[in-house]
Amino acid sequence: DSGVTQTPKHLITATGQRVTLRCSPRSGDLSVYWYQQSLDQGLQFLIQYYNGEERAKGNILERFSAQQFPDLHSELNLSSLELGDSALYFCASSVGRAQNTGELFFGEGSRLTVL
Amino acid sequence: GEDVEQSLFLSVREGDSSVINCTYTDSSSTYLYWYKQEPGAGLQLLTYIFSNMDMKQDQRLTVLLNKKDKHLSLRIADTQTGDSAIYFCAETPYSSASKIIFGSGTRLSIRP
Numbered sequence: 001d002s003g004v005t006q007t008p009k010h011l012i013t014a015t016g017q018r019v020t021l022r023c024s025p026r027s028g029d030l031s032v033y034w035y036q037q038s039l040d041q042g043l044q045f046l047i048q049y050y051n052g053e054e055r056a057k058g059n060i061l062e063r064f065s066a067q068q069f070p071d072l073h074s075e076l077n078l079s080s081l082e083l084g085d086s087a088l089y090f091c092a093s094s095v096g097r098a099q100n101t102g103e104l105f106f107g108e109g110s111r112l113t114v115l
Numbered sequence: 116g117e118d119v120e121q122s123l124f125l126s127v128r129e130g131d132s133s134v135i136n137c138t139y140t141d142s143s144s145t146y147l148y149w150y151k152q153e154p155g156a157g158l159q160l161l162t163y164i165f166s167n168m169d170m171k172q173d174q175r176l177t178v179l180l181n182k183k184d185k186h187l188s189l190r191i192a193d194t195q196t197g198d199s200a201i202y203f204c205a206e207t208p209y210s211s212a213s214k215i216i217f218g219s220g221t222r223l224s225i226r227p
Contacts (some may be wrong), residue, residue, distance in 0.1 A: 002157060002159070019194070033214070035217075041217030041219065042218070042220060043158075043203060043217040043219070043220065045214050045215070045216070045217070048214055058214065068131070073117045090157055090158070091158075092158075102162045103163070104158070104160070104215060106157030106158045106159065107157050108156055109157055110156050
């Protein structure tokens with residue numbers, strides 16, 4: 001158990017819909033990262049938050065947004081869903097903004113299926 | 116640009132050594148990592164190597180770094196069925212220490 005909790009574990013929805021994925025980081029971790037894992041794209045970095053503020057942005061679509069709340073949990077919002085958004089979405093956390101050893105602690109992921 | 120490449124599949128016989136290879140493009144990478152993803156689970160850090168090191172050994176795992184060729188490898192000695200997983204190579208680019216770039220992962224399967 002990594003200490004990172006993601007909900008829901010599985011989600012099936014239709015094109016055009018909006019979903020919210022939730023992540024609770026490890027106790028004490030200030031940084032939260034979101035990744036998308038799909039069969040043809042591998043593991044893609046989406047966005048990082050540190051102590052409530054956005055710190056780095058990767059290949060995140062404009063239809064997607066995220067935030068980190070004062071209690072450090074984070075939500076990833078996916079809107080106007082398309083078939084190609086079907087993927088496994090991982091949240092990871094780490095202690096701080098600067099990566100010393102680079103260890104990220106991953107949740108088990110939320111599997112999104114768009115029909 | 117920042118890019119990490121790995122072969123997608125590797126199949127080895129149980130008891131043999133597995134060698135998973137990775138190439139990266141950012142010569143200023145500070146840390147390079149190997150993560151393991153077991154079926155139905157998230158990624159878990161296996162080991163890491165700092166860029167001023169050539170080799171790191173940890174029990175059955177040996178990491179070799181060739182900075183000149185920007186090549187990283189992970190050797191698993193005496194491969195067991197429990198080693199079946201996807202192995203991700205990753206780097207931290209000096210230019211963006213706040214994010215880690217992952218390769219596409221190598222799926223290791225074990226033959227009896």
